[in-house]
Amino acid sequence: MxxxxxxxxxxxxxxxxxxxxxxxxxxxxxxxxxxxxxxxxxxxxxxxxxxxxxxxxxxxxxxxxxxxxxxxxxxxxxxxxxxxxxxxxxxxxxxxxxxxxxxxxxxxxxxxxxxxxxxxxxLIDAREQHFLPPSASSELARAMARLMAGDDSGAITAACGAVDLATGTIYEQQGLGNPGQVSFQAKVNTVLKKLVIFEGMHSEYLAIGMSPADADELVAHVRSATNYAAQSLQVLRRTMGDVHGSRPALRRTAYDAIKWASAICGLLDGRE
Missing domain, CATH: 1.10.533 (Death Domain, Fas)
Known part of the structure; x- marks a missing residue:
């Protein structure tokens, strides 16, 4: 059924x-x-x-x-x-x-x-939900359900929706303007900058005894990975309207999209 x-x-x-x-x-x-x-x-x-x-x-x-x-x-x-x-x-x-x-x-x-x-x-491990904003958790569960049902493009759309919900909430709370008038990637970057996510991460690494050089390198990699994840999701969301059917590559990409969205939303947990 x-x-x-x-x-x-x-x-x-x-x-x-x-x-x-x-x-x-x-x-x-x-x-x-x-x-x-x-x-x-x-x-x-x-x-x-x-x-x-x-x-x-x-x-x-x-x-x-x-x-x-x-x-x-x-x-x-x-x-x-x-x-x-x-x-x-x-x-x-x-x-x-x-x-x-x-x-x-x-x-x-x-x-x-x-x-x-x-x-x-x-479909979304109950343990993983503790590290995600509530709105993102629901949408990521929906994305995984669509992936399991064979709706790869729908899974990608829902994964992007999870990020939209999490960042949109913060836009409203922080008075950052209309999130609907900003590109997907720019919205992610604006929220991360406003909440000084990476600066806080760097301070926490130093607090547990990591050397400044290692902390600098690690934060730089996480920042870069997050940026690439947001870019990838932006391209996928923009092109999904022209994609029809399903292929193994698209299915793998849909799964990756869910994980990229989860990683971005995880950075925002507790900020909604």
Whole structure:
């Protein structure tokens, strides 16, 4: 069940597990909200009969939830995935506590819900997330999901988007102007300069006992590597509109792009 690269293929077993996970949180809503959320997901709630609450006509959870289960089971495979997305979106948008609960229980089943997609947790190592700005982490997970689904150009676009989000946030916080009017590479360089990233790095190397000469050399290499990574991403983003299909070289480049973006965003962790 491919999904244009945004959600990896979900097996019937995955769909069943994810529905069960979301169902546990759906059941915590009021009966009216259960009905509204199910209806938004494409489930025909008009087929749910109500007896226990005759005055309101809404029914009780004991009546409504089994009916929702049955109606979900009758959906086509494609409709089930669409329904899962809407259920997740509505639950996450309800409130912060419910959003945390949803992500927590999905995580125990090996998934995250990121930007409207179900992304396997392992695509962006949970340990790596501690070294990335939150917005970048989500977009890099999306980029890896697209790469795994065979959408190489989409993976590159998402990787560049991670850098755009991280640098754009800092542009706004630091009053650096409109990031949309600056080239990709210039935006990266402006943010790194404004936050004195490399100067701070140099000071930290000296503080742990590295010689000035070694610190100078190391910072120069990191600065150069970062500049080349930003340049490469800029060229890739500019040319992706003319690229069609997939080839091994593009797939390797897409993977490299994700890692280049991750390295740049890693320099900005804690600055958002």
């Amino acid at each position: 491919p999904d244009n690269g945004s959600t990896v293929d979900l097996s019937p077993e995955d769909v069943s597990r994810l529905y069960g996970a979301l169902r546990s949180e759906l059941n915590a809503l009021s009966v009216q909200d259960i009905r509204n959320t199910a209806a938004a997901a494409g489930i025909d709630v008009s087929r749910i009969t109500a007896k226990a609450e005759a005055l309101s006509g809404l029914g009780s959870r004991a009546e409504v939830m089994p009916a929702v289960d049955r109606l979900f089971g009758e959906l086509t495979a494609t409709a089930k995935i669409a329904a899962l997305r809407v259920l997740a979106e509505r639950l996450v948008a309800s409130n912060a506590e419910l959003a945390s609960n949803v992500q927590g229980i999905l995580g125990r089943h090996g998934y995250q819900f990121i930007s409207g997609s179900f992304v396997p947790v392992g």
